[in-house]
Amino acid sequence: MTGLRRRPLLQALGTLALPALAAAEPARGPQADLARLQAHQRFLADPLLEGRETGTRGYDLAAAYVASQFAQLGLKPRGDAGGFAQAVPLKTARLAATPPVLELCRGTSCERLAWLDEFSTRPDIALARSEVSAPLVFAGYGISAPAFGLDDYAGLDVKGRIAVVLSGRPPQMPSEQGAHYGNARTKQELAARHGAIGVITLSTPRSEIVAPFHNNRLFADSVSMDWVTPEGHGGSDIPGMQAMASVSVQAAPRLLAALGRDYATLIADAEAGRPLPRGELGLSARLTRDSVHGQARSHNVVGFIEGRHPRLKHEVIVLSAHLDHLGKKGDAVYPGAMDNALGIATLLEVARLQAHSATRPDRSILFVALTAEEKNYLGSVYFARHPPVPATALVANINIDMPILLHDFSTVVALGAQHSTLGAAVERAVRKLGLNTAPDPQPEQSRFTRSDQYSFVRRGIPAVILGPGGSSFDAREDGDALMREFRRLRYHQPGDDLSQSFHWRAVQRFAQLQWELLAEVARQPERPRWQPGDFFGELFGSRR
Known part of the structure; x- marks a missing residue:
C-alpha cells in the first residue's frame, strides 16, 4: 500500500504532469479538459484537507472550493439564504x-x-x-x-x-x-x-x-x-x-x-x-x-442552470457526487482520491462544459456536491426530501461516485438504466463515444443501493450511476482485475491517494461521457419515467 506523499498544496497544483492523449473519440462539441480535472482532484485529495470528513474543517474547505467554482462558472446559488450551501442539520x-x-x-x-x-x-x-x-x-x-x-x-x-x-x-x-x-x-x-x-x-x-x-x-x-x-x-x-x-x-x-x-x-x-x-x-x-x-454542522453545495425551453425548464435534472470521505484516523489521512475527489472533479468539469455551452439546456439542472455519503447517504437523503425546487419538478438523478479509472475502458456499466427511460439516453451517450454497455461485473457489491442515487430512487425519481466496465481498448489490460485490486487494497484505505496510476485518457473520457449523458437527458422530449411494471417504479413511484 502506497503511503501519502506530503507536499505543499500550491506546489501540487502547479506541477501537473499532463500526458499526451491519443484521442479515442472524434471531436464533437465541448470537450472535457484533462488539466482542469486533474487540478480539481489534486486539490480535493490533498492531505491538507485531511480526508474531507463530514463536519470537519477539511470538508468545509472542500465545500468552499466547490462553491467558488460554481460561482466562477456563473451557476445560480440554490442553497440557503441566497448562497450555495444547503445546511444539513446533524446530530452525532x-x-x-x-x-x-x-x-x-x-x-x-x-x-x-x-x-x-x-x-x-x-x-x-x-x-x-x-x-x-x-x-x-x-x-x-x-x-x-x-x-x-x-x-x-x-x-x-x-x-x-x-x-x-x-x-x-x-x-x-x-x-x-x-x-x-x-x-x-x-x-x-x-x-x-x-x-x-x-x-x-x-x-x-x-x-x-x-x-x-x-x-x-x-x-x-x-x-x-x-x-x-x-x-x-x-x-x-x-x-x-x-x-x-x-x-x-x-x-x-x-x-x-x-x-x-x-x-x-x-x-x-x-x-x-x-x-x-x-x-x-x-x-x-x-x-x-x-x-x-453531540451535534455537527455540514452542508450540501448546490448550483443551478435554468433551462431554456418554456415547458421543460420546469423539469429539473440533478447531477450529484459526494464531497465527503473518511477523514483522519490518528496520523493516517484517508484522502479519497478515487472516492470521491475524482467524482467531484468530474461534476465540476461537466458544470463547466454546460456553463460554457453555446446553448442552455432545455431542462434545468441542479449540480449538487453532497455531504455525509459515508455516513449512510445523509446529505442525499436530506436533499431528496428537502430539494430547493418543488419536489415534483425533480425528474432524474445522474450520480457520480468512485469511478475506478485505472484502465482504458471500452465498456460502461450503467446501474439503474434499464429501469427507466434513462436507459435510452445512456445508450445514445455511450454510442457517441464509441463505447458499449456491459452488465454489472460485480453484482455482489450491491452498488445500486450503496450510494446517493438510491436516495432519489426511494423518493420515486429515476436514477442512474455510470462506471467503467472491465473491457479495455488496450488488450494488455484486465480492467476487472485492476478494479478488484483497488477494492481489495485501496478502497476506504489511506492508499486511495494521488499516487495511484490513474488512466488519464479514461478520466477524460469518463467526464465526456457524463456530459453527453446529461445533454441527452436534458433534451429528450418526454419526462424520464419508470418502465411499465418496473420493480422500482412499482415500489417507489407512488412517492412522487
Whole structure:
C-alpha cells in the first residue's frame, strides 16, 4: 500500500504532469479538459484537507472550493439564504470508552462475544445508554420478495424479538433488485414492520469479499450521524428498531446451533437457493451500548442552470457526487482520491462544459456536491426530501461516485438504466463515444443501493450511476482485475491517494461521457419515467 506523499498544496497544483492523449473519440462539441480535472482532484485529495470528513474543517474547505467554482462558472446559488450551501442539520453519536456488550444466553447460562473480533455495532443515536434483551429468531436472509418466491417471515413470529439474518441476499436474485432486498436498512424496516425490536446480521463468506468483518476495527471509534427533523427526531429513525449488530463468520455458528444444520451446510444451501430452516434459536441476546452525543454542522453545495425551453425548464435534472470521505484516523489521512475527489472533479468539469455551452439546456439542472455519503447517504437523503425546487419538478438523478479509472475502458456499466427511460439516453451517450454497455461485473457489491442515487430512487425519481466496465481498448489490460485490486487494497484505505496510476485518457473520457449523458437527458422530449411494471417504479413511484 502506497503511503501519502506530503507536499505543499500550491506546489501540487502547479506541477501537473499532463500526458499526451491519443484521442479515442472524434471531436464533437465541448470537450472535457484533462488539466482542469486533474487540478480539481489534486486539490480535493490533498492531505491538507485531511480526508474531507463530514463536519470537519477539511470538508468545509472542500465545500468552499466547490462553491467558488460554481460561482466562477456563473451557476445560480440554490442553497440557503441566497448562497450555495444547503445546511444539513446533524446530530452525532460516538461509542463511549466502555465497549459495547453482546451476550448470548440459554436459560441462565450466558456467553459474551468478543467486541470487534466476534461482533460489532454502532452507537445509539437516540439514547445515551441502550440495553435490549430479547429472544432470537432466525429469519433466513430477512427478505420478503414475493415476485422472487421468497418470504422469510411467512409463518414466523418475531414480535418483540431480535431477528437474526444472513448478510446480503440470494445470489440468484437480479443485481439491482437484489441490492435493494439485501440492503441493511431495507431489512431493518421489514423486520420492524413484523414487530422485531432488533436485527443481528451474520457475516457470510460472500459478505467477507465485499466488506471484511475485520474492517469494523478500523472505524470502531468513528462518529455516527443522522439528520434532524424540525421536531428534533432522527430523520433515519426506524420506529421500534432498538438494536442492530453484526456477527463474524467465526461466531455465527454459535447462534445457529439449534437449527440442526451446521453453518457450512446452511451457507451452501443459501448459495444454491435451497430453502433455509427458520425459527426460534433457543437463545436470547442482550446488547448494551453507551453512546456520547453531540451535534455537527455540514452542508450540501448546490448550483443551478435554468433551462431554456418554456415547458421543460420546469423539469429539473440533478447531477450529484459526494464531497465527503473518511477523514483522519490518528496520523493516517484517508484522502479519497478515487472516492470521491475524482467524482467531484468530474461534476465540476461537466458544470463547466454546460456553463460554457453555446446553448442552455432545455431542462434545468441542479449540480449538487453532497455531504455525509459515508455516513449512510445523509446529505442525499436530506436533499431528496428537502430539494430547493418543488419536489415534483425533480425528474432524474445522474450520480457520480468512485469511478475506478485505472484502465482504458471500452465498456460502461450503467446501474439503474434499464429501469427507466434513462436507459435510452445512456445508450445514445455511450454510442457517441464509441463505447458499449456491459452488465454489472460485480453484482455482489450491491452498488445500486450503496450510494446517493438510491436516495432519489426511494423518493420515486429515476436514477442512474455510470462506471467503467472491465473491457479495455488496450488488450494488455484486465480492467476487472485492476478494479478488484483497488477494492481489495485501496478502497476506504489511506492508499486511495494521488499516487495511484490513474488512466488519464479514461478520466477524460469518463467526464465526456457524463456530459453527453446529461445533454441527452436534458433534451429528450418526454419526462424520464419508470418502465411499465418496473420493480422500482412499482415500489417507489407512488412517492412522487
